[in-house]
Amino acid sequence: MRGAISINTLLVSGHLDGPRVVECRTFPLRVHAAPWRELPALLEAGIPTSPGVYILSGRVGSTGRLIARPGEAGDLRRRLLEHAADPTKSKFEEVFAVSANDNRLTKSDVRHLEARVHEIILAGSIASLQVDRIPAVSPCSSSDSVVLEELLHQSRELLHAAGCRALDAPRMPISATVEDRDDGVVEVVATAGVHPDEHALDYDGCWSWGYPDADGFVVRAGSDVRRRENAALLPGMIARRRRLLELGVLGEMPGVTDRWRLLANFKVASALIAAKTVTGAHVSNSGIWRRLAPGNRILAMDGAA
Numbered sequence: 001m002r003g004a005i006s007i008n009t010l011l012v013s014g015h016l017d018g019p020r021v022v023e024c025r026t027f028p029l030r031v032h033a034a035p036w037r038e039l040p041a042l043l044e045a046g047i048p049t050s051p052g053v054y055i056l057s058g059r060v061g062s063t064g065r066l067i068a069r070p071g072e073a074g075d076l077r078r079r080l081l082e083h084a085a086d087p088t089k090s091k092f093e094e095v096f097a098v099s100a101n102d103n104r105l106t107k108s109d110v111r112h113l114e115a116r117v118h119e120i121i122l123a124g125s126i127a128s129l130q131v132d133r134i135p136a137v138s139p140c141s142s143s144d145s146v147v148l149e150e151l152l153h154q155s156r157e158l159l160h161a162a163g164c165r166a167l168d169a170p171r172m173p174i175s176a177t178v179e180d181r182d183d184g185v186v187e188v189v190a191t192a193g194v195h196p197d198e199h200a201l202d203y204d205g206c207w208s209w210g211y212p213d214a215d216g217f218v219v220r221a222g223s224d225v226r227r228r229e230n231a232a233l234l235p236g237m238i239a240r241r242r243r244l245l246e247l248g249v250l251g252e253m254p255g256v257t258d259r260w261r262l263l264a265n266f267k268v269a270s271a272l273i274a275a276k277t278v279t280g281a282h283v284s285n286s287g288i289w290r291r292l293a294p295g296n297r298i299l300a301m302d303g304a305a
Contacts, residue, residue, distance in 0.1 A: 007161045012045045013038075019045055022162040027154045028104060032097045033162035039084050039095060043077060051110045052076035052099035053117060053155070056083065056092040057127070057166050066127040067092075068166035072114035074107045096164045098155045109148060112138050116152050116231070120167055123231045127166040146242075149235045186240045186277070187267045188247055189218060199271070199289040203279045204228075206259050209292070210274060216267050217274040223262040225250055229280040237276045240268070244277075 012019035012034075019034035019042040034042040036056065054076065056069040069092065073079030076099055083089045098113075099105070115135040121127050122134065140148065156167050195211040195218075208223035229238065244250050250260035268274050275288045 007158065009161065010045075012041060020162060021045055022158050023101075024154070024158065027158065028101050029098055029151065029154050029158060030101060031155070031158040031162045031164075032095075032099070033164065034095055036084075036089075036092050036095050039080060042095070042097075043080070047077045047080065047097055048099050049075045049077045050099060050103065051105045051107050052097055053110050053113050054080060054095065054097040055117070055159070055164060055166055056089060056095055056130075057164065058091055058093035060091065066165060067130045068121055068127040069130045070114055070117040070121065070166075072110040074110075094163070096159055096162055098159065105151075108138070109151075111135070112140060112148055113152055113155070116148075117167065120156075120231045124168070126168050146235050146239055149233075149238060153234060185269070186243050188249060188264050189267045190265065198292045200292055201275060201278070201289050203275075203281065203283070203288070206279065208262070208278045210265075210289075212271060213267075216269050217271040218265055218267045219262065219274050219278060221262055221265050223278060225260040225262055225278050226280045227258055227260060230282060233276070233280060233282055237273075237280075237282075240273075240277050241280065 007022060007024045010021040010023075012021065017035065019032070019038050022031040022033065023029075032042050032045060032047050036058075051072070051074050053070065053072050056071075058067055059065060060067055069089075071079065071083075076097055080095065080097065115137040118129065118131070118134050119137060121129055159167055198209060198211050200207065200209040204226060206224035206226045208219060208225070210217060210219040210223065212218075225241075225244070229241070244266065247264075249262060249264040249266065251263045253259070253261050262278075266277075268277060271289050272283075275283050279288075
């Protein structure tokens with residue numbers, strides 16, 4: 001598990017609203033940020049010629065609606081200079097550029113991250129996208145996906161600290177909870193009979209049931225597990241769902257393409273983790289599991305495991 005992080009901001013010109021560089025000692029990334037008109041000073045502060053992701057943002061109209069234009073580049077410095085020479089980009093007020101402290105980011109990586117940034121902004125209600133097309137998220141292995149999602153999460157924390165609000169999400173804190181930042185532990189367990197404190201959830205057409213025990217929450221065999229994973233899902237949850245697939249306990253249902261059937265009971269550390277695991281969504285703790293009245297409880301299959 002990871003504790004609180006310490007983010008450092010270097011004020012290039014000595015004031016908060018000017019060019020700044022935001023870093024965290026434990027992250028391999030940094031964010032360069034500045035008013036769009038002060039891009040030359042930001043370039044002097046060291047925007048690299050390596051791959052990276054950027055966001056141009058501003059506010060428009062009488063309501064001050066936030067607009068955002070994400071992008072990626074194999075040469076971050078060159079791409080921003082090209083945009084600075086484009087008069088159609090003058091409507092933007094700020095620039096935020098994410099790059100790596102080392103050479104770990106490839107062109108393929110930043111394309112994937114850029115597409116996820118579009119997806120997150122599109123799914124939220126904070127900003128309006130100012131783009132001609134929405135890039136598709138490129139397929140990658142589950143291990144690469146976990147790494148890239150962690151880099152995406154780090155980018156969001158650094159961008160938020162730098163003043164970028166386009167990737168903020170209502171009802172979801174920027175800093176992940178300890179539960180979301182664990183290593184994806186999930187345990188298949190045997191259980192039988194009726195528990196006195198059965199609960200159920202119903203989310204996006206998927207119905208699941210289970211119960212709390214002394215050190216966690218057990219999700220019952222026969223529950224639905226939603227296939228779709230929302231954009232806000234964090235790496236620990238993704239890893240846990242991949243682990244259930246590897247264990248062979250998520251079964252196909254003939255003619256059903258939006259969910260799996262859980263073939264064995266599994267146990268995780270809390271009801272909140274259980275809810276996020278079966279829904280594939282960054283749900284809150286508020287009322288997601290509802291206690292079943294005694295007359296509505298379901299008899300579990302003896303020996304389910």
